Amino acid sequence: MTRVAVLGSGNWGTAFAMILADAGCDVMMWARRAEVADAINAGRNEAYLPELELPARVRATVDPGEALERAGVVVLAVPSQTLRDNLGQWGDAIPGGVPVVSLMKGVELGTTMRMSEVIAEAADIEQDRVVVVSGPNLAPEIALRQPAAGVVACRDMATAERVAAACATPWFRPYTDTDVTGAEVCGATKNVVALASGMAEGMGFGDNTKATIITRGLAETTRLGLALGAHPQTFMGLAGVGDLIATCMSPLSRNHSFGVRLGRGRTVAEATAELRTTTEGVKSCESILTLAQQHDVDMPICEQVVAVIRDGHPASEVGPRLMSRDLKAEKH
Ligand SMILES: NC(=O)C1=CN([C@@H]2O[C@H](COP(=O)(O)OP(=O)(O)OC[C@H]3O[C@@H](n4cnc5c(N)ncnc54)[C@H](O)[C@@H]3O)[C@@H](O)[C@H]2O)C=CC1
Ligand SMILES: O=C(CO)COP(=O)(O)O
Secondary structure: OOEEEEEOOOHHHHHHHHHHHHOOOEEEEEOOOHHHHHHHHOOOOOOOOOOOOOOOOEEEEOOHHHHHOOOOEEEEOOOHHHHHHHHHHHHHHOOOOOOEEEOOOOEOOOOOOEHHHHHHHHOOOOHHHEEEEEOOOOHHHHHOOOOEEEEEEEOOHHHHHHHHHHOOOOOEEEEEEOOHHHHHHHHHHHHHHHHHHHHHHHOOOOHHHHHHHHHHHHHHHHHHHHHOOOOHHHHHOHHHHHHHHHHHHOOOOHHHHHHHHHHOOOOHHHHHHHHOOOOHHHHHHHHHHHHHHHOOOOOHHHHHHHHHHOOOOOHHHHHHHHHOOOOOOOOO
């Protein structure tokens, strides 16, 4: 039986812990706050997923050393922008040789590094044992054990297979892959596209508009990914199209909900205060745009999301700006 450490006891850490337990693993979670660890040990993470009754195999502690002790797999589920700090605090306690799984969907501000790169650098982990899990996996639906699939990507296929085996259940189906870069670019960028899709919804636009944003969002995600060396097929898969559809259309997505508020005229500060949760695209839009500029990649939707979020432009200006650009061929 695999013992898994899940570092981060928020929405996705908790839902993924349940997947692992359902797949037969013993799970030890690390929580920042004692009341969260206590609640998990009592069977329910009241602060994040109160409706979910956790399997008895899921336990929690506030001591990262205790969580990581004897772990055969380590899973990281913290916000992208705090990951480096988190690893600074407990990265040394990660056991040697075991797979380290990133559940994060973001790009680090300042460095423009993907999460696997931050993990490798900050915790001195070989890239061959860094694994990325991505796909259309909204935590509240996962917590209800609704059928879903995801991608488990690692440069080393045998390591991807090992992690896939640790999280395969009758209702969660992991597909293995070796395209870590593609999975990460998809996961981070779809949050930015979901902000744009949410803005459109908040302004009262319907499904044609959202489908247009999703499809053109996929085009710019693909351009960025290919420039970074990703495999073209990844963008058509679960981490690409799959997660774009889920996140851009679902009211359960925090990025989508944040965008809806902006579309209704709220400021970034107001939307942040209303939602009070991790909304990765709000920070990563800027680092993704910088990454695109570094690689001379055109990302007009991302550019407009940055104009609204960083520069305070009204969401109502996004549509006219995108629609009035020079006409071009679709496959470009
Ligand atoms: N919630 C979802 O449906 C999904 C989330 N993800 C990704 O998983 C990652 C984590 O997201 P969630 O679990 O939803 O976030 P969350 O906000 O629900 O939980 C974040 C966890 O990180 C911990 N944490 C550690 N250090 C922190 C710090 N300095 N500041 C704030 N929190 C800190 C928090 O205590 C909390 O346990 C994100 O990158 C997100 O994009 C990916 C797929 C699905
Ligand atoms: O990544 C997710 C679903 O796959 C979760 O999306 P949000 O972070 O927008 O809630």
